[in-house]
Amino acid sequence: MADKKARDGLTVVIAGASSGLGKGTVRRLASEGANLVLGARRAQLLEELVEECGPNAAAVQMDIGKEEDVKKLFDTAMEKFGRIDVWINMAGVGLIGPYTELPTKDLQQIVQTNILGTMYGSHYALRQFKKQKSGTLINLGSVASKIAFPYYTAYTATKYAVAGLSAGLYQEMELENFEDIHICMVHPWATDTPWFDHAGNYSGHEAQMKPMDDAENVVDAIVELLDNPQESVEVGVKTKGSSISSNLMPGLTETLNAKYLNKVIQDAPPAPPSSGSLHEPMESGTGVSAGLRERMKKE
Template identity: 60%
Template sequence: MSDKTLRGGLTVVVTGASSGFGKGIVKQLSEEGANVVLAARRTKLIEELAKECGPNAVAVTTDISKEEDMARLFETAVSKFGKIDVWINNAALGIMGSFTEVPIKDLVRLVEINILGTMYGSHYALKHFKEQGKGTLINMSSFVSKVPLPYGAIYTGTKAAITSLSAGLYQEMKVEGRDDIHVCVVHPWVTDTPWTLHTGNYSGHELRFGPVDDPETVIKAVIGLIDKPQKSVDIGFKVKGTLASYKLAPGLVGKLNGAALLAMLRDAPEADVTSGSLHAPVAEGTEVSGELRQKMKRKLKGQEE
Protein backbone atom coordinates (compact mmCIF):
# COMPACT_ATOMS: atom_id res chain seq x y z
CA MET A 1 0.00 0.00 0.00
CA SER A 2 1.35 3.42 -0.96
CA ASP A 3 2.07 6.07 1.66
CA LYS A 4 -0.09 9.09 0.83
CA THR A 5 2.18 11.33 2.90
CA LEU A 6 5.46 10.27 1.27
CA ARG A 7 5.45 13.14 -1.24
CA GLY A 8 2.95 15.49 0.35
CA GLY A 9 3.43 19.05 -0.93
CA LEU A 10 5.59 18.00 -3.89
CA THR A 11 4.32 19.36 -7.22
CA VAL A 12 5.23 17.49 -10.40
CA VAL A 13 4.40 18.32 -14.03
CA VAL A 14 4.29 15.31 -16.36
CA THR A 15 3.87 15.59 -20.13
CA GLY A 16 2.57 12.64 -22.16
CA ALA A 17 0.35 11.65 -19.24
CA SER A 18 -2.44 9.93 -21.21
CA SER A 19 -0.60 6.59 -21.55
CA GLY A 20 2.73 4.81 -21.20
CA PHE A 21 5.42 6.06 -18.86
CA GLY A 22 3.59 9.33 -18.22
CA LYS A 23 0.43 7.67 -17.00
CA GLY A 24 2.38 5.28 -14.80
CA ILE A 25 4.45 8.09 -13.28
CA VAL A 26 1.35 10.16 -12.54
CA LYS A 27 -0.46 7.27 -10.87
CA GLN A 28 2.44 6.36 -8.60
CA LEU A 29 3.25 9.92 -7.59
CA SER A 30 -0.40 10.61 -6.86
CA GLU A 31 -0.62 7.47 -4.72
CA GLU A 32 2.36 8.79 -2.77
CA GLY A 33 0.63 12.12 -2.09
CA ALA A 34 2.21 14.43 -4.66
CA ASN A 35 0.40 17.19 -6.52
CA VAL A 36 0.38 16.13 -10.16
CA VAL A 37 -0.18 18.22 -13.28
CA LEU A 38 -1.13 16.05 -16.26
CA ALA A 39 -0.36 17.22 -19.78
CA ALA A 40 -1.40 15.56 -23.06
CA ARG A 41 -3.52 16.22 -26.13
CA ARG A 42 -6.14 13.60 -25.24
CA THR A 43 -8.30 15.72 -22.93
CA LYS A 44 -10.79 13.07 -21.90
CA LEU A 45 -8.10 10.59 -20.86
CA ILE A 46 -6.13 12.99 -18.68
CA GLU A 47 -9.28 14.45 -17.14
CA GLU A 48 -10.42 10.94 -16.20
CA LEU A 49 -6.99 10.16 -14.75
CA ALA A 50 -6.93 13.44 -12.81
CA LYS A 51 -10.34 12.63 -11.36
CA GLU A 52 -9.07 9.19 -10.36
CA CYS A 53 -6.05 10.78 -8.67
CA GLY A 54 -8.19 13.17 -6.64
CA PRO A 55 -8.14 16.88 -5.69
CA ASN A 56 -4.36 17.14 -5.88
CA ALA A 57 -4.35 16.53 -9.62
CA VAL A 58 -5.15 18.82 -12.54
CA ALA A 59 -5.33 18.05 -16.26
CA VAL A 60 -4.17 20.54 -18.89
CA THR A 61 -4.78 19.82 -22.56
CA THR A 62 -1.35 20.38 -24.09
CA ASP A 63 0.31 20.07 -27.47
CA ILE A 64 3.93 20.27 -26.36
CA SER A 65 5.04 21.53 -29.78
CA LYS A 66 3.10 24.77 -29.18
CA GLU A 67 4.82 27.31 -26.97
CA GLU A 68 1.50 28.84 -25.93
CA ASP A 69 0.27 25.46 -24.69
CA MET A 70 3.41 24.93 -22.64
CA ALA A 71 3.05 28.43 -21.20
CA ARG A 72 -0.51 27.60 -20.16
CA LEU A 73 0.65 24.31 -18.63
CA PHE A 74 3.25 26.15 -16.57
CA GLU A 75 0.85 28.90 -15.50
CA THR A 76 -1.84 26.40 -14.50
CA ALA A 77 0.58 24.41 -12.35
CA VAL A 78 1.84 27.50 -10.51
CA SER A 79 -1.64 28.96 -10.12
CA LYS A 80 -3.05 25.68 -8.75
CA PHE A 81 -0.21 24.64 -6.45
CA GLY A 82 1.94 27.74 -5.98
CA LYS A 83 5.14 26.17 -7.27
CA ILE A 84 6.68 23.37 -9.35
CA ASP A 85 9.28 21.08 -7.81
CA VAL A 86 9.76 18.57 -10.63
CA TRP A 87 9.13 18.87 -14.37
CA ILE A 88 9.20 15.65 -16.42
CA ASN A 89 9.44 16.07 -20.20
CA ASN A 90 8.15 12.62 -21.09
CA ALA A 91 5.98 13.18 -24.18
CA ALA A 92 7.51 12.20 -27.52
CA LEU A 93 6.68 10.29 -30.69
CA GLY A 94 8.57 8.27 -33.30
CA ILE A 95 8.72 7.44 -36.99
CA MET A 96 9.83 4.13 -38.48
CA GLY A 97 10.61 3.54 -42.14
CA SER A 98 12.98 4.55 -44.91
CA PHE A 99 13.96 8.20 -44.40
CA THR A 100 13.26 9.11 -48.03
CA GLU A 101 9.82 7.51 -47.94
CA VAL A 102 8.60 9.57 -44.99
CA PRO A 103 6.81 12.80 -45.98
CA ILE A 104 8.75 15.94 -45.11
CA LYS A 105 5.77 17.24 -43.12
CA ASP A 106 6.00 14.22 -40.84
CA LEU A 107 9.75 14.64 -40.35
CA VAL A 108 9.26 18.29 -39.44
CA ARG A 109 6.38 17.44 -37.13
CA LEU A 110 8.52 14.95 -35.20
CA VAL A 111 11.20 17.59 -34.70
CA GLU A 112 8.56 20.02 -33.44
CA ILE A 113 7.18 17.52 -30.93
CA ASN A 114 10.35 15.89 -29.65
CA ILE A 115 12.88 18.72 -29.75
CA LEU A 116 10.79 21.88 -29.46
CA GLY A 117 8.50 20.26 -26.89
CA THR A 118 11.44 19.32 -24.68
CA MET A 119 13.03 22.73 -25.21
CA TYR A 120 9.87 24.60 -24.21
CA GLY A 121 9.35 22.47 -21.11
CA SER A 122 13.00 22.79 -20.07
CA HIS A 123 12.90 26.58 -20.53
CA TYR A 124 9.80 27.13 -18.40
CA ALA A 125 10.94 24.68 -15.74
CA LEU A 126 14.48 26.01 -15.34
CA LYS A 127 13.41 29.64 -15.31
CA HIS A 128 11.00 28.82 -12.49
CA PHE A 129 13.61 26.75 -10.64
CA LYS A 130 16.08 29.64 -10.80
CA GLU A 131 13.50 31.96 -9.25
CA GLN A 132 12.73 29.59 -6.39
CA GLY A 133 16.31 28.36 -6.02
CA LYS A 134 15.69 24.65 -6.53
CA GLY A 135 13.98 22.03 -8.68
CA THR A 136 14.50 18.93 -10.78
CA LEU A 137 14.13 18.69 -14.56
CA ILE A 138 13.90 15.16 -16.01
CA ASN A 139 14.08 14.68 -19.79
CA MET A 140 13.19 11.38 -21.45
CA SER A 141 15.62 10.32 -24.16
CA SER A 142 16.52 6.82 -25.42
CA PHE A 143 19.45 4.47 -25.87
CA VAL A 144 19.20 5.20 -29.62
CA SER A 145 20.50 8.70 -28.91
CA LYS A 146 23.88 6.99 -28.46
CA VAL A 147 23.47 3.99 -30.79
CA PRO A 148 21.68 5.27 -33.92
CA LEU A 149 19.57 2.81 -35.87
CA PRO A 150 18.49 2.79 -39.54
CA TYR A 151 14.82 3.27 -40.45
CA GLY A 152 14.45 5.53 -37.45
CA ALA A 153 17.02 8.18 -38.33
CA ILE A 154 14.87 11.21 -37.55
CA TYR A 155 13.76 9.66 -34.24
CA THR A 156 17.34 8.89 -33.20
CA GLY A 157 18.32 12.40 -34.24
CA THR A 158 15.70 14.01 -32.01
CA LYS A 159 16.67 11.81 -29.08
CA ALA A 160 20.34 12.69 -29.57
CA ALA A 161 19.33 16.34 -29.46
CA ILE A 162 17.48 15.78 -26.18
CA THR A 163 20.48 14.03 -24.66
CA SER A 164 22.83 16.83 -25.74
CA LEU A 165 20.42 19.57 -24.64
CA SER A 166 20.14 17.97 -21.21
CA ALA A 167 23.92 17.61 -20.87
CA GLY A 168 24.41 21.26 -21.79
CA LEU A 169 21.79 22.44 -19.31
CA TYR A 170 23.31 20.26 -16.60
CA GLN A 171 26.68 21.92 -17.14
CA GLU A 172 25.07 25.34 -17.22
CA MET A 173 23.56 24.83 -13.77
CA LYS A 174 26.92 23.61 -12.47
CA VAL A 175 28.84 26.57 -13.90
CA GLU A 176 26.34 28.97 -12.34
CA GLY A 177 26.71 27.24 -8.98
CA ARG A 178 23.05 26.20 -8.84
CA ASP A 179 23.63 22.99 -6.91
CA ASP A 180 19.98 22.65 -5.92
CA ILE A 181 18.77 22.66 -9.53
CA HIS A 182 19.13 19.26 -11.14
CA VAL A 183 18.94 18.29 -14.82
CA CYS A 184 18.57 14.58 -15.53
CA VAL A 185 18.24 12.61 -18.76
CA VAL A 186 16.94 9.05 -19.01
CA HIS A 187 17.90 6.43 -21.63
CA PRO A 188 15.52 3.45 -21.67
CA TRP A 189 15.54 0.38 -23.91
CA VAL A 190 12.59 -0.44 -26.20
CA THR A 191 9.77 -0.75 -23.67
CA ASP A 192 6.33 -2.34 -23.66
CA THR A 193 4.18 0.78 -23.84
CA PRO A 194 1.59 1.77 -26.49
CA TRP A 195 4.27 3.70 -28.41
CA THR A 196 4.01 1.49 -31.51
CA LEU A 197 0.34 2.46 -31.83
CA HIS A 198 1.27 6.14 -31.84
CA THR A 199 4.38 5.93 -34.04
CA GLY A 200 4.40 7.09 -37.65
CA ASN A 201 4.94 3.88 -39.61
CA TYR A 202 6.24 3.87 -43.17
CA SER A 203 7.99 0.50 -42.95
CA GLY A 204 5.20 -1.44 -44.67
CA HIS A 205 5.03 -3.82 -41.69
CA GLU A 206 3.58 -3.90 -38.19
CA LEU A 207 5.97 -2.65 -35.51
CA ARG A 208 6.69 -5.73 -33.43
CA PHE A 209 9.92 -5.47 -31.50
CA GLY A 210 11.49 -7.63 -28.87
CA PRO A 211 12.72 -8.33 -26.37
CA VAL A 212 11.19 -5.31 -24.67
CA ASP A 213 11.50 -4.04 -21.11
CA ASP A 214 8.76 -3.71 -18.52
CA PRO A 215 7.53 -0.09 -18.30
CA GLU A 216 7.55 -0.31 -14.51
CA THR A 217 11.35 -0.50 -14.64
CA VAL A 218 11.51 2.87 -16.38
CA ILE A 219 8.81 4.43 -14.20
CA LYS A 220 10.71 3.39 -11.07
CA ALA A 221 13.96 4.83 -12.43
CA VAL A 222 12.37 8.16 -13.35
CA ILE A 223 10.71 8.58 -9.96
CA GLY A 224 13.96 7.56 -8.30
CA LEU A 225 15.60 10.64 -9.83
CA ILE A 226 13.33 12.83 -7.72
CA ASP A 227 15.01 11.45 -4.60
CA LYS A 228 18.51 10.97 -6.02
CA PRO A 229 19.06 13.13 -9.12
CA GLN A 230 21.69 11.97 -11.61
CA LYS A 231 23.03 13.63 -14.73
CA SER A 232 22.29 10.62 -16.96
CA VAL A 233 20.73 7.20 -16.39
CA ASP A 234 21.02 4.19 -18.71
CA ILE A 235 18.23 1.79 -17.75
CA GLY A 236 18.79 -1.95 -17.80
CA PHE A 237 21.46 -4.40 -18.89
CA LYS A 238 20.36 -4.30 -22.55
CA VAL A 239 21.11 -0.59 -22.77
CA LYS A 240 24.36 -0.83 -20.85
CA GLY A 241 25.53 -3.84 -22.85
CA THR A 242 24.64 -2.28 -26.18
CA LEU A 243 26.39 0.98 -25.32
CA ALA A 244 29.52 -0.84 -24.15
CA SER A 245 29.73 -3.00 -27.28
CA TYR A 246 29.03 -0.04 -29.56
CA LYS A 247 31.86 1.90 -27.94
CA LEU A 248 34.27 -0.97 -28.58
CA ALA A 249 33.17 -1.79 -32.14
CA PRO A 250 30.80 0.86 -33.50
CA GLY A 251 30.98 -0.28 -37.12
CA LEU A 252 30.26 -3.93 -36.39
CA VAL A 253 27.59 -3.32 -33.77
CA GLY A 254 25.89 -0.73 -35.95
CA LYS A 255 25.81 -3.14 -38.87
CA LEU A 256 24.48 -6.03 -36.77
CA ASN A 257 21.83 -3.89 -35.07
CA GLY A 258 20.68 -2.51 -38.40
CA ALA A 259 20.45 -5.98 -39.94
CA ALA A 260 18.52 -7.28 -36.93
CA LEU A 261 16.05 -4.40 -37.08
CA LEU A 262 15.49 -4.85 -40.81
CA ALA A 263 14.92 -8.58 -40.37
CA MET A 264 12.44 -7.92 -37.56
CA LEU A 265 10.49 -5.47 -39.68
CA ARG A 266 10.37 -7.77 -42.72
CA ASP A 267 9.28 -10.71 -40.57
CA ALA A 268 6.27 -8.82 -39.21
CA PRO A 269 2.85 -8.83 -40.93
CA GLU A 270 2.28 -6.19 -43.59
CA ALA A 271 0.66 -2.95 -42.48
CA ASP A 272 -0.72 0.19 -44.09
CA VAL A 273 1.19 3.45 -43.96
CA THR A 274 0.19 5.71 -41.07
CA SER A 275 1.34 8.97 -39.54
CA GLY A 276 0.26 7.66 -36.15
CA SER A 277 -0.31 10.41 -33.58
CA LEU A 278 1.96 12.93 -35.26
CA HIS A 279 -0.71 15.31 -36.49
CA ALA A 280 -3.64 14.30 -34.29
CA PRO A 281 -3.91 11.92 -31.33
CA VAL A 282 -5.31 8.44 -31.94
CA ALA A 283 -7.83 6.69 -29.73
CA GLU A 284 -5.80 3.50 -29.34
CA GLY A 285 -3.14 2.96 -26.71
CA THR A 286 -4.43 4.33 -23.42
CA GLU A 287 -2.74 2.18 -20.79
CA VAL A 288 0.71 2.12 -19.23
CA SER A 289 1.62 -1.17 -20.93
CA GLY A 290 1.17 -2.11 -24.57
CA GLU A 291 0.91 -5.60 -26.06
CA LEU A 292 4.43 -6.03 -27.38
CA ARG A 293 5.33 -8.78 -24.94
CA GLN A 294 2.10 -10.67 -25.58
CA LYS A 295 2.60 -10.48 -29.34
CA MET A 296 6.16 -11.73 -29.01
CA LYS A 297 5.03 -14.66 -26.85
CA ARG A 298 2.36 -15.62 -29.38
CA LYS A 299 4.92 -15.47 -32.16
CA LEU A 300 7.36 -17.69 -30.27
CA LYS A 301 4.58 -20.21 -29.62
CA GLY A 302 3.59 -20.24 -33.29
CA GLN A 303 0.23 -18.62 -32.53
CA GLU A 304 0.74 -15.60 -34.75
CA GLU A 305 -2.53 -14.45 -36.22
Protein backbone atom coordinates in the same frame (compact mmCIF):
# COMPACT_ATOMS: atom_id res chain seq x y z
CA MET B 1 -5.73 12.11 10.47
CA ALA B 2 -4.38 10.52 7.30
CA ASP B 3 -0.79 9.31 7.28
CA LYS B 4 1.61 11.72 5.63
CA LYS B 5 2.74 10.27 2.31
CA ALA B 6 6.29 10.27 1.01
CA ARG B 7 5.75 13.12 -1.49
CA ASP B 8 3.15 15.26 0.21
CA GLY B 9 3.65 18.87 -0.92
CA LEU B 10 5.90 17.98 -3.88
CA THR B 11 4.59 19.48 -7.13
CA VAL B 12 5.33 17.55 -10.33
CA VAL B 13 4.46 18.61 -13.88
CA ILE B 14 4.30 15.83 -16.46
CA ALA B 15 3.98 16.60 -20.17
CA GLY B 16 2.77 13.48 -21.94
CA ALA B 17 0.65 11.94 -19.19
CA SER B 18 -2.26 10.25 -20.96
CA SER B 19 -0.67 6.84 -21.62
CA GLY B 20 2.53 4.83 -21.49
CA LEU B 21 5.39 5.86 -19.23
CA GLY B 22 3.76 9.18 -18.43
CA LYS B 23 0.60 7.53 -17.14
CA GLY B 24 2.62 4.98 -15.17
CA THR B 25 4.64 7.75 -13.53
CA VAL B 26 1.49 9.71 -12.70
CA ARG B 27 -0.09 6.76 -10.94
CA ARG B 28 3.06 6.03 -8.96
CA LEU B 29 3.49 9.62 -7.80
CA ALA B 30 -0.21 10.01 -7.02
CA SER B 31 -0.02 6.97 -4.74
CA GLU B 32 2.88 8.68 -2.94
CA GLY B 33 0.94 11.91 -2.37
CA ALA B 34 2.47 14.32 -4.89
CA ASN B 35 0.69 17.32 -6.36
CA LEU B 36 0.36 16.65 -10.09
CA VAL B 37 -0.20 18.84 -13.14
CA LEU B 38 -0.81 16.64 -16.15
CA GLY B 39 -0.55 17.67 -19.78
CA ALA B 40 -1.46 15.78 -22.96
CA ARG B 41 -3.57 16.13 -26.09
CA ARG B 42 -6.32 13.69 -25.08
CA ALA B 43 -8.55 15.66 -22.73
CA GLN B 44 -10.90 12.86 -21.73
CA LEU B 45 -8.06 10.55 -20.71
CA LEU B 46 -6.52 13.35 -18.65
CA GLU B 47 -9.79 14.06 -16.88
CA GLU B 48 -10.22 10.38 -16.06
CA LEU B 49 -6.66 10.26 -14.73
CA VAL B 50 -7.16 13.35 -12.58
CA GLU B 51 -10.31 11.83 -11.11
CA GLU B 52 -8.31 8.69 -10.34
CA CYS B 53 -5.52 10.72 -8.70
CA GLY B 54 -7.73 12.88 -6.51
CA PRO B 55 -7.95 16.58 -5.57
CA ASN B 56 -4.21 17.25 -5.75
CA ALA B 57 -4.13 16.79 -9.53
CA ALA B 58 -4.97 19.11 -12.41
CA ALA B 59 -5.34 18.45 -16.15
CA VAL B 60 -4.28 20.66 -19.05
CA GLN B 61 -5.15 19.71 -22.59
CA MET B 62 -2.06 20.73 -24.52
CA ASP B 63 0.35 19.93 -27.32
CA ILE B 64 3.96 20.12 -26.14
CA GLY B 65 5.05 21.23 -29.60
CA LYS B 66 3.17 24.52 -29.17
CA GLU B 67 4.82 27.05 -26.88
CA GLU B 68 1.51 28.65 -25.89
CA ASP B 69 0.31 25.25 -24.66
CA VAL B 70 3.48 24.69 -22.63
CA LYS B 71 2.97 28.11 -21.05
CA LYS B 72 -0.61 27.08 -20.19
CA LEU B 73 0.75 23.97 -18.46
CA PHE B 74 3.27 26.09 -16.54
CA ASP B 75 0.71 28.73 -15.57
CA THR B 76 -1.73 26.09 -14.30
CA ALA B 77 0.93 24.60 -12.03
CA MET B 78 1.88 27.99 -10.60
CA GLU B 79 -1.70 29.12 -10.10
CA LYS B 80 -2.75 25.90 -8.36
CA PHE B 81 0.35 25.07 -6.32
CA GLY B 82 2.59 28.16 -6.34
CA ARG B 83 5.78 26.34 -7.28
CA ILE B 84 7.15 23.48 -9.38
CA ASP B 85 9.55 20.96 -7.87
CA VAL B 86 9.84 18.50 -10.76
CA TRP B 87 9.14 18.88 -14.47
CA ILE B 88 9.13 15.75 -16.64
CA ASN B 89 9.17 16.06 -20.44
CA MET B 90 7.63 12.71 -21.33
CA ALA B 91 5.71 13.51 -24.52
CA GLY B 92 7.23 12.16 -27.72
CA VAL B 93 6.31 10.55 -31.02
CA GLY B 94 7.96 7.94 -33.24
CA LEU B 95 8.55 7.71 -36.96
CA ILE B 96 9.66 4.49 -38.65
CA GLY B 97 10.58 3.55 -42.22
CA PRO B 98 13.14 4.22 -44.96
CA TYR B 99 14.10 7.86 -44.61
CA THR B 100 13.24 8.80 -48.18
CA GLU B 101 9.75 7.30 -47.75
CA LEU B 102 8.91 9.53 -44.78
CA PRO B 103 6.64 12.48 -45.65
CA THR B 104 8.34 15.79 -44.98
CA LYS B 105 5.31 16.96 -43.00
CA ASP B 106 5.93 14.02 -40.65
CA LEU B 107 9.61 14.94 -40.35
CA GLN B 108 8.61 18.46 -39.43
CA GLN B 109 6.15 17.23 -36.83
CA ILE B 110 8.55 14.88 -35.07
CA VAL B 111 11.02 17.74 -34.72
CA GLN B 112 8.25 20.01 -33.44
CA THR B 113 7.17 17.53 -30.78
CA ASN B 114 10.34 15.77 -29.71
CA ILE B 115 12.88 18.58 -29.95
CA LEU B 116 11.04 21.90 -29.72
CA GLY B 117 8.55 20.50 -27.21
CA THR B 118 11.35 19.35 -24.92
CA MET B 119 13.10 22.70 -25.37
CA TYR B 120 9.95 24.63 -24.49
CA GLY B 121 9.26 22.50 -21.41
CA SER B 122 12.87 22.75 -20.25
CA HIS B 123 12.84 26.53 -20.75
CA TYR B 124 9.75 27.17 -18.64
CA ALA B 125 10.83 24.73 -15.95
CA LEU B 126 14.36 26.09 -15.57
CA ARG B 127 13.29 29.72 -15.39
CA GLN B 128 11.15 28.81 -12.39
CA PHE B 129 13.80 26.58 -10.86
CA LYS B 130 16.30 29.46 -10.99
CA LYS B 131 13.84 31.70 -9.12
CA GLN B 132 13.35 28.97 -6.51
CA LYS B 133 17.04 27.95 -6.61
CA SER B 134 15.89 24.33 -6.73
CA GLY B 135 14.12 21.81 -8.95
CA THR B 136 14.57 18.67 -11.00
CA LEU B 137 14.13 18.52 -14.78
CA ILE B 138 13.78 15.04 -16.30
CA ASN B 139 13.92 14.58 -20.06
CA LEU B 140 13.04 11.26 -21.63
CA GLY B 141 15.72 9.90 -23.92
CA SER B 142 16.15 6.47 -25.43
CA VAL B 143 18.77 3.92 -26.33
CA ALA B 144 18.44 5.79 -29.65
CA SER B 145 19.94 8.82 -27.88
CA LYS B 146 23.21 6.92 -27.83
CA ILE B 147 23.20 4.57 -30.82
CA ALA B 148 21.93 5.34 -34.33
CA PHE B 149 19.17 3.01 -35.53
CA PRO B 150 18.37 2.74 -39.25
CA TYR B 151 14.71 3.09 -40.22
CA TYR B 152 14.30 4.95 -36.93
CA THR B 153 16.60 7.61 -38.31
CA ALA B 154 14.37 10.65 -37.79
CA TYR B 155 13.47 9.53 -34.27
CA THR B 156 17.15 8.88 -33.50
CA ALA B 157 18.02 12.38 -34.70
CA THR B 158 15.50 13.93 -32.29
CA LYS B 159 16.74 11.89 -29.35
CA TYR B 160 20.37 12.80 -30.07
CA ALA B 161 19.21 16.43 -29.98
CA VAL B 162 17.47 15.95 -26.61
CA ALA B 163 20.64 14.34 -25.24
CA GLY B 164 22.68 17.33 -26.37
CA LEU B 165 20.17 19.75 -24.88
CA SER B 166 20.16 17.96 -21.54
CA ALA B 167 23.96 17.69 -21.37
CA GLY B 168 24.37 21.38 -22.14
CA LEU B 169 21.81 22.40 -19.52
CA TYR B 170 23.53 20.19 -16.95
CA GLN B 171 26.78 22.04 -17.58
CA GLU B 172 25.06 25.44 -17.37
CA MET B 173 23.67 24.64 -13.92
CA GLU B 174 27.15 23.52 -12.82
CA LEU B 175 28.79 26.71 -14.09
CA GLU B 176 26.12 28.92 -12.52
CA ASN B 177 26.47 27.11 -9.16
CA PHE B 178 22.85 25.99 -8.92
CA GLU B 179 23.63 23.01 -6.70
CA ASP B 180 19.98 22.18 -6.08
CA ILE B 181 18.85 22.30 -9.71
CA HIS B 182 19.21 18.88 -11.32
CA ILE B 183 19.10 18.02 -15.03
CA CYS B 184 18.41 14.34 -15.63
CA MET B 185 17.92 12.17 -18.70
CA VAL B 186 16.48 8.65 -18.81
CA HIS B 187 17.47 6.22 -21.57
CA PRO B 188 15.12 3.21 -21.84
CA TRP B 189 15.28 0.28 -24.24
CA ALA B 190 12.25 -0.37 -26.44
CA THR B 191 9.42 -0.58 -23.92
CA ASP B 192 6.00 -2.22 -24.02
CA THR B 193 3.88 0.95 -24.19
CA PRO B 194 1.48 2.38 -26.82
CA TRP B 195 4.46 4.23 -28.38
CA PHE B 196 4.77 1.66 -31.17
CA ASP B 197 1.03 1.74 -31.94
CA HIS B 198 1.13 5.55 -32.06
CA ALA B 199 4.28 5.85 -34.18
CA GLY B 200 4.20 7.06 -37.76
CA ASN B 201 5.05 3.93 -39.73
CA TYR B 202 6.12 3.65 -43.36
CA SER B 203 8.13 0.45 -43.02
CA GLY B 204 5.47 -1.77 -44.63
CA HIS B 205 5.34 -3.84 -41.44
CA GLU B 206 3.84 -3.55 -37.97
CA ALA B 207 5.92 -1.44 -35.59
CA GLN B 208 7.55 -3.62 -32.97
CA MET B 209 10.85 -4.48 -31.36
CA LYS B 210 12.09 -7.72 -29.86
CA PRO B 211 12.79 -8.12 -27.00
CA MET B 212 10.89 -5.43 -25.11
CA ASP B 213 11.22 -4.17 -21.55
CA ASP B 214 8.48 -3.76 -18.96
CA ALA B 215 7.22 -0.18 -18.64
CA GLU B 216 7.26 -0.37 -14.84
CA ASN B 217 11.05 -0.73 -14.85
CA VAL B 218 11.33 2.63 -16.58
CA VAL B 219 8.81 4.19 -14.20
CA ASP B 220 10.99 2.93 -11.32
CA ALA B 221 14.03 4.67 -12.83
CA ILE B 222 12.17 7.95 -13.37
CA VAL B 223 10.76 8.07 -9.84
CA GLU B 224 14.16 7.16 -8.37
CA LEU B 225 15.59 10.36 -9.89
CA LEU B 226 13.38 12.44 -7.60
CA ASP B 227 15.35 11.11 -4.63
CA ASN B 228 18.71 10.47 -6.28
CA PRO B 229 19.11 12.74 -9.31
CA GLN B 230 21.70 11.74 -11.90
CA GLU B 231 22.71 13.35 -15.16
CA SER B 232 22.06 10.21 -17.23
CA VAL B 233 20.43 6.87 -16.41
CA GLU B 234 20.42 3.85 -18.70
CA VAL B 235 17.50 1.55 -17.93
CA GLY B 236 17.89 -2.21 -18.26
CA VAL B 237 20.66 -4.58 -19.24
CA LYS B 238 20.04 -4.21 -22.98
CA THR B 239 20.51 -0.45 -22.95
CA LYS B 240 23.53 -0.69 -20.67
CA GLY B 241 25.07 -3.51 -22.70
CA SER B 242 24.50 -1.69 -25.99
CA SER B 243 26.04 1.48 -24.60
CA ILE B 244 29.14 -0.33 -23.36
CA SER B 245 29.47 -2.20 -26.64
CA SER B 246 29.10 1.05 -28.59
CA ASN B 247 31.85 2.70 -26.56
CA LEU B 248 34.23 -0.23 -27.05
CA MET B 249 33.34 -1.25 -30.61
CA PRO B 250 31.21 1.51 -32.16
CA GLY B 251 31.38 0.32 -35.77
CA LEU B 252 30.65 -3.31 -35.03
CA THR B 253 27.84 -2.44 -32.61
CA GLU B 254 26.07 -0.23 -35.14
CA THR B 255 26.45 -2.83 -37.89
CA LEU B 256 25.07 -5.68 -35.78
CA ASN B 257 22.22 -3.54 -34.41
CA ALA B 258 21.31 -2.40 -37.92
CA LYS B 259 21.15 -5.94 -39.28
CA TYR B 260 19.14 -7.16 -36.31
CA LEU B 261 16.69 -4.28 -36.51
CA ASN B 262 16.18 -4.80 -40.22
CA LYS B 263 15.37 -8.47 -39.56
CA VAL B 264 12.86 -7.54 -36.83
CA ILE B 265 11.10 -5.15 -39.22
CA GLN B 266 11.00 -7.61 -42.12
CA ASP B 267 9.74 -10.45 -39.90
CA ALA B 268 6.82 -8.38 -38.55
CA PRO B 269 3.36 -8.75 -40.13
CA PRO B 270 2.57 -6.41 -43.03
CA ALA B 271 0.94 -3.05 -42.29
CA PRO B 272 -0.21 -0.09 -44.41
CA PRO B 273 1.54 3.30 -44.17
CA SER B 274 0.29 5.55 -41.40
CA SER B 275 1.20 8.85 -39.78
CA GLY B 276 0.08 7.39 -36.44
CA SER B 277 -0.52 10.05 -33.81
CA LEU B 278 2.01 12.55 -35.15
CA HIS B 279 -0.57 15.10 -36.26
CA GLU B 280 -3.69 14.08 -34.34
CA PRO B 281 -4.06 11.96 -31.19
CA MET B 282 -5.40 8.42 -31.55
CA GLU B 283 -8.27 6.98 -29.56
CA SER B 284 -6.47 3.65 -29.12
CA GLY B 285 -3.48 3.05 -26.88
CA THR B 286 -4.60 4.41 -23.53
CA GLY B 287 -2.83 2.17 -21.03
CA VAL B 288 0.61 2.12 -19.47
CA SER B 289 1.36 -1.12 -21.30
CA ALA B 290 0.20 -1.92 -24.81
CA GLY B 291 0.39 -5.70 -24.35
CA LEU B 292 2.86 -5.89 -27.25
CA ARG B 293 4.96 -8.62 -25.73
CA GLU B 294 1.99 -10.93 -25.41
CA ARG B 295 0.78 -9.98 -28.87
CA MET B 296 4.16 -10.80 -30.44
CA LYS B 297 4.27 -14.18 -28.72
CA LYS B 298 1.04 -15.15 -30.50
CA GLU B 299 2.25 -14.06 -33.96
